[in-house]
Amino acid sequence: MLRSLRFVTTCLLTFASAQAAVDVSPATAPRMEFTPLPPGTYQLPAIQSVEDATLLDERGRPVRLSALTQDKITLLTFFYTYCADPLGCPFAHQTLNMLRDRIVRDPALAREVRFVGISCDPSTDTPDSLARYATDFTTESRFEWRFLTARSVSALLPVLDDFGQDVSVEVDGSGRATRALHHMLKVFLIDRRGRVREIYSLAYLQPEVMLNDIRTLYLEPHTSPADARTGARRPE
Amino acid sequence: MRQSSKCTVVLASIYACFGAALPNAFADETCNSPYMSNLIKGQEDFVHVWTLGVKGLGDGSDKLVTIDANPASKTYGKVVDRVPVGGRGEAHHMGFTDDRKFLWAGGLDDSKIYVFDVGTDPSKPKLVRTIADLPAKTKFIGPHTFYALPGRMLIGNLSNTADKGGVTGMALYNNKGSLIARYDMPTASIGGVKGDGYGYDIAINPAKNVLLTSSFAGWQNYMRELGDLIKDPEAMKHFGSTMVVWNLKSMQPTQVLSVPGAPLEIRWSLAPGQNWAITAAALTSKLWLIKQGEGGAWAATEVGTIGNPAQVPLPVDISITAGGKGLWVNTFMDGTTHYFDLTDPEHPKETYQKRIGSQVNMISQSWDGKRVYTTSSLLAHWDKKGADNEQFLRAFNWDGHALTPAFEVDFTKEKLGRPHHMKFTGKAGQSRTLAAIAGQ
Numbered sequence: 001m002l003r004s005l006r007f008v009t010t011c012l013l014t015f016a017s018a019q020a021a022v023d024v025s026p027a028t029a030p031r032m033e034f035t036p037l038p039p040g041t042y043q044l045p046a047i048q049s050v051e052d053a054t055l056l057d058e059r060g061r062p063v064r065l066s067a068l069t070q071d072k073i074t075l076l077t078f079f080y081t082y083c084a085d086p087l088g089c090p091f092a093h094q095t096l097n098m099l100r101d102r103i104v105r106d107p108a109l110a111r112e113v114r115f116v117g118i119s120c121d122p123s124t125d126t127p128d129s130l131a132r133y134a135t136d137f138t139t140e141s142r143f144e145w146r147f148l149t150a151r152s153v154s155a156l157l158p159v160l161d162d163f164g165q166d167v168s169v170e171v172d173g174s175g176r177a178t179r180a181l182h183h184m185l186k187v188f189l190i191d192r193r194g195r196v197r198e199i200y201s202l203a204y205l206q207p208e209v210m211l212n213d214i215r216t217l218y219l220e221p222h223t224s225p226a227d228a229r230t231g232a233r234r235p236e
Numbered sequence: 237m238r239q240s241s242k243c244t245v246v247l248a249s250i251y252a253c254f255g256a257a258l259p260n261a262f263a264d265e266t267c268n269s270p271y272m273s274n275l276i277k278g279q280e281d282f283v284h285v286w287t288l289g290v291k292g293l294g295d296g297s298d299k300l301v302t303i304d305a306n307p308a309s310k311t312y313g314k315v316v317d318r319v320p321v322g323g324r325g326e327a328h329h330m331g332f333t334d335d336r337k338f339l340w341a342g343g344l345d346d347s348k349i350y351v352f353d354v355g356t357d358p359s360k361p362k363l364v365r366t367i368a369d370l371p372a373k374t375k376f377i378g379p380h381t382f383y384a385l386p387g388r389m390l391i392g393n394l395s396n397t398a399d400k401g402g403v404t405g406m407a408l409y410n411n412k413g414s415l416i417a418r419y420d421m422p423t424a425s426i427g428g429v430k431g432d433g434y435g436y437d438i439a440i441n442p443a444k445n446v447l448l449t450s451s452f453a454g455w456q457n458y459m460r461e462l463g464d465l466i467k468d469p470e471a472m473k474h475f476g477s478t479m480v481v482w483n484l485k486s487m488q489p490t491q492v493l494s495v496p497g498a499p500l501e502i503r504w505s506l507a508p509g510q511n512w513a514i515t516a517a518a519l520t521s522k523l524w525l526i527k528q529g530e531g532g533a534w535a536a537t538e539v540g541t542i543g544n545p546a547q548v549p550l551p552v553d554i555s556i557t558a559g560g561k562g563l564w565v566n567t568f569m570d571g572t573t574h575y576f577d578l579t580d581p582e583h584p585k586e587t588y589q590k591r592i593g594s595q596v597n598m599i600s601q602s603w604d605g606k607r608v609y610t611t612s613s614l615l616a617h618w619d620k621k622g623a624d625n626e627q628f629l630r631a632f633n634w635d636g637h638a639l640t641p642a643f644e645v646d647f648t649k650e651k652l653g654r655p656h657h658m659k660f661t662g663k664a665g666q667s668r669t670l671a672a673i674a675g676q
Contacts, residue, residue, distance in 0.1 A: 031443035031508065042486035045417045047387055048410050120670070153674040160670065164387050164411045166335050166355075168667040177673045184335050186386060199386035201334060203270045203442040209485065 032206045039215030044197040050190060051162040055118065055148040058134050060127035066194060068146055072114045073217045074190040078165050080121040080181055081133045087202065092185055093137065098207050104142050112218055114144035118159065120167045120183055122150040163188060191217050267503055267555065270442050274336040277603040280660035281306045282358050285629060286341045287653040288616050289324040294651030298327035300341065300352055300361055301652055303629065303645055313643030315650055317360050321350050326616060329657045331382025333389065333411050339659060340389055342379035345459055347371050349379055351413065358661035367413050371397050374407045374418040378455055383438040387411055392438040395454035402454035402474050403433035421449065422480060422489040429492040434476035439502035440484060444511055447484045448526060450499040451476020462618045479526065481534045493536040495524050501553055505560030512581055516554050516565055521545035523584055540584040542574060543567050552614060553598045557605050564599045568614055571596045590639050594624040600658045608632045608639060613654030629655050
């Protein structure tokens with residue numbers, strides 16, 4: 001599953017800045033000891049809108065982020081291909097895999113949902129490496145799962161900043177960057193209008209709840225951003 | 237008569253007359269939100285202290301004071317930074333954002349929220365944002381508890397703009413500082429218990445999808461001189477006596493629990509599978525256990541006594557050990573910290589106590605429990621007077637049997653003010669932000 005292990009070090013999930021005094025022992029998987037509320041019985045308030053940006057797809061083509069965060073319900077996460085922490089990117093993708101398998105059982109729902117992964121190491125994760133990485137996840141033709149990278153770190157930084165996704169880099173004794181990244185695992189649930197409606201960190205990454213949240217958004221009236229501006233309403 | 241003695245008598249009278257509740261607190265590494273990253277499980281480097289300004293003392297402003305807490309450092313035990321915010325608004329509590337990069341700190345009087353960057357250089361925090369729209373947008377005032385959710389901050393408030401009483405609610409902001417939603421504390425009966433609408437602390441158990449809140453008092457009471465307050469029988473009726481169980485996902489209250497005597501700080505056991513929480517009721521000086529019954533309903537049960545309730549020791553801040561086996565409880569009036577063995581949470585046993593000073597409020601412990609920090613101030617108008625108005629941070633080492641002094645900062649001598657809430661940070665170490673790397 002993890003092909004790009006050239007620079008494998010550790011993806012210290014949940015430990016945003018590797019502080020000297022900070023414990024870096026593995027986090028634990030989330031426990032879930034409750035029955036989640038049925039879809040549509042609760043509200044998910046809009047946390048923030050997603051700012052647009054230009055990124056690159058697996059073929060190196062420029063793509064507007066807004067094209068992949070609107071008109072469908074989107075689960076978006078940041079990752080890097082060589083992350084090896086079992087409770088880091090691999091755990092997030094394992095959870096998303098399970099969710100995808102559940103979602104495709106409902107073809108109508110599957111048409112309305114997409115997953116997006118954005119690399120937080122554009123220097124390593126080139127479009128070519130993304131394309132290779134994506135083959136492990138884009139096995140289901142009925143489901144849209146996209147992977148993006150950026151032209152440069154500078155092009156990525158505004159996106160990270162907008163999502164509040166911090167990423168830090170280990171430095172060596174000379175203060176030079178190594179290949180060890182640290183980032184706090186977050187998965188963003190984005191509605192059809194491009195608004196973040198839920199954010200899942202590790203303690204919150206509960207697939208049953210996530211599926212019900214997706215269905216809650218699915219049950220909402222479908223109004224695209226363009227329709228919202230004109231007052232138009234799409235057929236249900 | 238010394239002020240402390242007078243105050244004790246006064247508070248004893250309050251209790252005897254009204255059976256109502258009082259004060260507050262909250263802190264430490266074991267009480268952070270479960271959604272927060274970067275728990276410091278080794279040696280903390282800095283203790284940040286949200287400090288109330290005192291007129292005529294130094295710059296007189298509320299400020300974030302940073303103290304070096306690493307024994308290996310040359311400046312160990314010294315104040316290494318101070319960030320005044322330019323006014324006195326009753327500085328009180330703080331909370332980290334989920335990524336531990338920013339500290340949100342509130343003023344109970346001016347209802348302003350100050351956001352400090354402690355991630356870039358924790359030895360030199362910077363004030364990066366002031367949020368002043370809480371009263372206008374929510375009608376709540378007195379932001380007390382700052383509890384991180386992924387990408388956002390849930391704020392437990394103490395009062396409201398209409399009558400400045402205790403009926404209040406929670407406000408949810410995103411990490412950019414924009415209001416997302418507001419939630420009223422329940423005033424109706426739920427599960428046979430009528431809500432009082434009061435608020436105070438917030439504590440979440442993600443595994444149970446449960447949020448607990450507790451209750452204190454409104455601006456009319458906490459901003460009043462204690463001597464005046466206790467002479468007002470009507471005002472003394474207005475203290476919280478409930479806790480509320482919320483469905484975290486829907487943010488709807490599901491149960492109101494009767495917990496008389498102003499239940500203040502709430503601490504969930506952090507031991508996996510131990511789905512219970514504990515709180516201390518200030519005026520009744522009791523420990524309460526909140527636990528789910530076999531039928532799924534939650535219940536609050538009185539499980540212990542702190543000191544001699546007849547003397548109104550006034551338990552304020554509590555701090556649970558990482559393993560959920562021990563609990564520190566500070567009692568303000570006698571300036572004493574108590575350690576309870578929580579091996580059986582249904583029957584806490586006090587196994588140690590030590591007088592810290594003439595007054596003591598907050599207590600914070602390191603994740604490993606080896607270091608314990610205390611501060612003195614409760615509220616500007618409720619602190620003791622005269623010689624008993626000691627204002628300090630006193631740090632101790634804990635070997636499981638006794639507290640031994642580590643260092644002390646005299647906040648009056650240093651012209652800092654009244655020290656209240658504490659939070660820990662660690663040095664950046666061998667990592668840099670991606671932005672910093674890109675800028676190299």
